[in-house]
Amino acid sequence: MRADRTDAIFSALADPTRRQVIRALSEQGPSTATGLAANLPVTRQAVTKHLITLADAGLVTSTRRGREKLYQISPRPLTDAVSWMADLGARWDDRLAALRDHVLTPKRRR
Amino acid sequence: METVEREITVPAPPGEVWPALTHSDQVSVWFGADVALDARPGGRGVFRWPDGTERHAVVEEVEPERKLSFRWLPFQRTAWGDVEPVPSTRVEITLDEVSEGTRVRVVEQSALDRRTTRIQSRASGGAFGPVLAAIDA
Numbered sequence: 001m002r003a004d005r006t007d008a009i010f011s012a013l014a015d016p017t018r019r020q021v022i023r024a025l026s027e028q029g030p031s032t033a034t035g036l037a038a039n040l041p042v043t044r045q046a047v048t049k050h051l052i053t054l055a056d057a058g059l060v061t062s063t064r065r066g067r068e069k070l071y072q073i074s075p076r077p078l079t080d081a082v083s084w085m086a087d088l089g090a091r092w093d094d095r096l097a098a099l100r101d102h103v104l105t106p107k108r109r110r
Numbered sequence: 111m112e113t114v115e116r117e118i119t120v121p122a123p124p125g126e127v128w129p130a131l132t133h134s135d136q137v138s139v140w141f142g143a144d145v146a147l148d149a150r151p152g153g154r155g156v157f158r159w160p161d162g163t164e165r166h167a168v169v170e171e172v173e174p175e176r177k178l179s180f181r182w183l184p185f186q187r188t189a190w191g192d193v194e195p196v197p198s199t200r201v202e203i204t205l206d207e208v209s210e211g212t213r214v215r216v217v218e219q220s221a222l223d224r225r226t227t228r229i230q231s232r233a234s235g236g237a238f239g240p241v242l243a244a245i246d247a
Contacts, residue, residue, distance in 0.1 A: 010220055098140035103120050103122050104122065
């Protein structure tokens, strides 16, 4: 995935309320800001602001429904963000194993 | 953002592990890239991977036999000379003397947000459950 994208995603997800919004969307399915605010300890206006940030990061998409927008999770960027982290962890696993082997290699063979 | 944390115990004292972290020719053996590292605060690191990708880093903290940290600059150069943005992350490697030798711990996290929420591999429930659990951990 594109790295500038990754930064946008991670900074969007760094906020605990936005993670709650994502979680609520995941549980409720496609919802309006009003529908989400009903189950969150924040105002509809605050939810709307967070939804805009999440949409900018590509984490949610919206469709117009009457006077409100219906938001839903866009699963791909979330999955990509997690797999980027998993790849990074796997790279360090490999490097640390190689570091140990290197330190244990007799010096004359280095 | 989320943090990657990994550790390994090397059956050797920190004094033997430290040069493997700070001497370019030794780092090049295990890092997976050709490394030219100036292991002093403010020093540069240039990493070239076998596929031709090149990344640069700036050394931040150096505490001999104890801690080395560096920050990846937020771009990489491809084998074709293109410059691409990459996530700005910071790597901290610490050494702790333990009875079995040296515990080497690596923490890599966003340079933008040093909060230490952790990634977890386990998760449960719902279509996005695993993904959310990983992010929310």
